[in-house]
Each structure stands twice: as structure tokens, then as C-alpha cells.
């Protein structure tokens with residue numbers, strides 16, 4: 326199952342391990358991610374967060390909304406054209422892919438088995454999940470391993 330359509334071409338093991346330990350997201354961008362999740366509900370939304378790595382912190386500067394090709398309430402597949410354009414824009418701007426985000430419209434922001442099985446990025450990026458199942462929207466980040474997940478440190482940042 327290859328749910329993410331354009332994996333990082335650097336397919337060595339080292340490239341699939343984390344190159345930063347914390348993800349810093351400006352408040353405004355996190356708001357945008359949550360808004361995207363609300364707009365696309367009841368289907369799952371997805372997108373990419375890019376930026377640069379500074380002293381072990383992945384500092385997000387740019388968001389790319391990507392269409393969910395599956396238009397599913399419980400799964401997502403990043404649409405290839407959107408991925409192509411996002412990766413091109415990242416290359417042109419010298420940005421690194423730091424996180425992939427998607428939503429769980431009716432449940433907690435915890436990785437599903439599909440999220441873990443479908444991950445083709447190893448631990449090179451954080452998977453940020455927005456959960457709309459509770460009273461308030463909640464966003465949590467995860468490193469997905471081959472067999473499970475561990476929570477990533479995600480910090481809100483002011484304007485970066």
C-alpha cells in the first residue's frame with residue numbers, strides 16, 4: 326500500500342531517520358491546518374509542512390494543502406499533481422519537508438494502523454494529525470516507525 330505518492334527520493338536508511346528532534350509550528354500555520362481539517366470534514370484532509378532545520382528544530386515556514394485523492398472519511402492519499410507541485414516549490418525555495426499532516430474527522434489525533442502501514446517516509450518526517458473527535462480540535466505529532474509510533478515534540482512558535 327503506497328498511500329503517499331511521492332516519497333523522498335533519498336532512500337537510504339539514514340535519510341529515513343529523524344534529522345530534527347522538535348517540530349516548531351507558527352500559531353498561524355497551525356490554525357490553518359486545523360481550519361483545513363474543519364473545511365474538508367467529514368473527509369480527511371492532508372497536506373505538507375516545510376521549512377528548515379536549525380539546531381535540531383524543524384522550523385515550519387510553509388504549508389502546502391494537498392487534495393485527498395481517496396475523499397475518504399477514514400483514510401487519505403495525497404494527490405500526485407499536488408505533491409509534484411509542492412515538491413517542486415520546495416526545491417526551488419530550498420525548503421525541506423518536515424511534516425505530513427492529515428485529519429481524523431471523528432476521532433482522536435492518534436495514528437491509525439493504516440497510517441503506520443501506509444507510511445513510506447520512515448522516521449524522516451513528523452506525521453501531524455488533527456483530531457476533530459473531541460469538544461475542541463486537537464493536533465498531535467508522531468514519528469511513525471515500522472511497527473508503531475511515538476509522540477513527537479511539537480511546539481507552537483510565534484512568527485518565525
Ligand SMILES: [Zn+2]
Pocket residue numbers: 427428429435436437440454
Ligand atoms: Zn490517520
